[in-house]
Amino acid sequence: MAKHSAEVVIEGLKKILIKEKEGMDEEVQGKVEMFIAEFQGSMAASGHQHDPDAQTLERGFDFFKNKIFDKNPEFFEALAKKQQPRFLVIGCSDSRVNPPTILNFNLGEAFMSRNIGNMVPQFDQLRHAEIGSVIEYAVKHLEVTNILVMGHSHCGGIERLMELPDPTLTHDFLDEWVKIGLPAKNKVLEQCNHLGTEEQKRLVEKESVKNSMANLLTYPFVRNAVVNGTITLRGGYYNFDNGTFQQWKLCTKPMP
Numbered sequence: 001m002a003k004h005s006a007e008v009v010i011e012g013l014k015k016i017l018i019k020e021k022e023g024m025d026e027e028v029q030g031k032v033e034m035f036i037a038e039f040q041g042s043m044a045a046s047g048h049q050h051d052p053d054a055q056t057l058e059r060g061f062d063f064f065k066n067k068i069f070d071k072n073p074e075f076f077e078a079l080a081k082k083q084q085p086r087f088l089v090i091g092c093s094d095s096r097v098n099p100p101t102i103l104n105f106n107l108g109e110a111f112m113s114r115n116i117g118n119m120v121p122q123f124d125q126l127r128h129a130e131i132g133s134v135i136e137y138a139v140k141h142l143e144v145t146n147i148l149v150m151g152h153s154h155c156g157g158i159e160r161l162m163e164l165p166d167p168t169l170t171h172d173f174l175d176e177w178v179k180i181g182l183p184a185k186n187k188v189l190e191q192c193n194h195l196g197t198e199e200q201k202r203l204v205e206k207e208s209v210k211n212s213m214a215n216l217l218t219y220p221f222v223r224n225a226v227v228n229g230t231i232t233l234r235g236g237y238y239n240f241d242n243g244t245f246q247q248w249k250l251c252t253k254p255m256p
């Protein structure tokens with residue numbers, strides 16, 4: 001099966017080479033040829049002495065293996081049998097906001113989906129199968145008891161949302177994706193148009209978390225779990241300017 005997949009990749013690359021050879025930059029062409037050779041196994045897979053990025057990966061895993069994995073055999077034995085995370089965390093892809101680092105989650109504690117701007121779109125089987133399947137798996141199979149949408153300061157996704165519409169620069173995916181947060185942007189611009197741009201962005205970052213929490217309720221299995229009280233929807237905001245974390249939750253109990 002794996003061999004079959006590799007063959008498909010090689011065939012695809014060869015087709016690109018044949019089709020694009022005329023207009024292709026020599027350097028790019030060389031890289032594609034080298035990639036094909038590596039895939040075919042004609043180049044040595046070992047020896048990372050000239051590849052600092054591969055060394056970073058190797059050293060990183062060595063650290064984890066020696067200091068964590070080998071020192072906790074019982075923990076990893078139990079984890080190998082089953083995962084039972086209490087949290088589904090929807091966080092941003094931003095490299096500075098890794099939820100397990102910031103919230104000190106251990107392995108097995110948080111199922112995770114990370115995307116640009118930590119956004120949850122409204123339920124749509126045709127357009128959003130990727131995030132939909134993460135939420136569905138977490139709720140139906142792992143039976144998480146919390147869903148946390150975690151926003152953060154200086155979010156590039158929110159920054160792009162604020163720039164739209166932008167006729168000078170378009171993206172294949174990004175602009176359409178961040179538009180999920182439009183209701184949050186519109187609300188802040190309507191209510192806080194007296195504020196400066198940076199202040200507005202910080203507010204939209206928070207309001208967008210609330211928008212995603214509301215969108216989570218459009219997933220029937222999430223809505224049912226929230227109504228039944230088996231899942232709590234939580235919002236969080238990590239500000240790395242001042243090192244603070246705020247959190248709030250959706251209250252479903254009727255007010256007295």
Ligand SMILES: [Zn+2]
Pocket residue numbers: 092093094116117118152154155156157158
């Ligand atoms: Zn972000």
